[in-house]
Amino acid sequence: MSDSPAREEDTPPDAADEADDVQALRRQVEEKYDFEDFGPSDMAQMSAEEWEAAFDPETWVVGEDLLDRVENDLKNRIDTREVFAVLERYEEGGEERLVAYSDEGYAIVGPDGSVEGQGTVLRDVKPTVALCSMDSYAVPDAPDDVSLPTPDDVPEGTGQLGNNLLQVVAVAQLLAGLGLIGVWLFTDAVPTPGGYVNLVPPVVGLVFAGIGLFLFAVVANARLSDRFRAEEFRDRLRATGVDDGDRPDFLPPLEGSETASTGSTAADETGDPD
Structure with missing residues (x-):
């Protein structure tokens, strides 16, 4: 008597339920987000469960390609003033890394997609790394020269024509x-x-004069506000080190970066002789 064919084992109930839950969550995510116009703001709203349900980890971009994509995307966001940061590449432990920093924080991106840091820069960089790790995300071409302006290049204000x-x-x-x-x-x-004094002209004249004085006050306030914002922006640039090349004190030492090497050389030249 021949052996009966082995029956295919059924999928465990727990695994089947988990797969159904993932599919249901994936459908909800597809209805909630527009992936044809998916940006950092959408990424920031997604929960970890939604992220895992929506994207396949096996297709994530890692390594130097990821760093290049993140750098290009951040350059575009810096160029459009969505992000205020300085970008640098450096090596640590034989691996190249990307760092973005400002006066309010920093973010260090590793080739495996890990991000560490603090402050507003970390908040801005995390969604960018997540997006750039998706192969389906088209990173826009970065401008040739993207950098923060020097404090001396910041104008006093804009809208002079309106003023x-x-x-x-x-x-x-x-x-x-x-x-x-x-x-x-x-x-x-x-x-x-009727021999009465006509008070309409002086009242109208006072109204016109009052409007004129009010508009002068608006212009003066706008100019003062522009000067204040410009000076505040210059202070941020100086604190970031755009003017003198000195990085913020809270930024960890960056081994292998050009700025770090230059700073080390300058320190050696100005050091006391033995």
Whole structure:
């Protein structure tokens, strides 16, 4: 009597339930997010469970390709002022790494996709690394020269044309108001019906003059605000080290980077002789 064919073992109930849960969560994620226009803001909203359900770990990009993709994506975001940071490449333990830092934190990206750091830069870089590790994510081409401006290159403010137009309107309003008041005071051009004093022209003149003064105050406030923001931005650039090349104190030592080598050489040259 021949042996009966071995029956295929059924899938364990727990594994089947887990697979069904993953499929259900994947459908929910596909309905919730638009993956054709998926960006860092969407990535920041995703939970770890949603991320694991939506993307296949076997297709993730790692190694130097990942660092190149992250660097290009961050360069674009720095160029559009979405991210305020300085980018550098360096080697640690024979592996190349990418670091982004500012006056408010830093993020170090490893070739395996690991990210460590602190502050707002870490918050900005984490979604970028997650996106760039997806092979389906198209990283835009980075501009040729992307860098933060030096403090001396920061203008005092923008919108000077708007300020000039407001000043022209303010002058017109002020002259119109003073003109009406002058005509009412020094001429008989304003009729006085019934022998009563006509107070309409001086009231209208005061309104025009008040509008003119208010517009001048708006322009002055805008200029002061622009100067304050420009100086605040310069202070951030100086704290980041854009002006003198000194990195923030909270940033760990970066071995093998050009800036670190330059700093070490300068220290040796200025050191005390034995």
